[in-house]
């Protein structure tokens with residue numbers, strides 16, 4: 424296990440790489456070596472910034488587990504809630520776009536949201 428200072432230096436070294444995939448790769452290797460919460464947290468920033476939310480969430484959860492201080496645990500917990508919320512919004516976006524999940528009006532055939540009470544086109548009660 425590296426000391427705190429050495430770990431921080433390694434995190435900075437990884438983050439100075441210009442290519443994002445290389446940065447993530449470098450931090451993942453460092454995390455395998457150190458199993459350090461700060462490294463996990465640095466990874467989540469990179470993963471979240473390029474939209475890899477599920478991976479980011481995994482590392483946030485690792486960070487939350489590994490952080491020894493309550494304050495950092497709290498920060499990680501907040502971040503987890505934020506990413507989960509983002510994921511939820513993304514998923515419900517996909518849902519609302521998908522026709523197969525909708526309700527078909529028996530009179531005019533328009534596709535309405537699953538929870539619609541009336542057809543938006545012909546006004547039929549669904």
Ligand SMILES: [Zn+2]
Pocket residue numbers: 528529530531532533542543544545546547
């Ligand atoms: Zn209708």
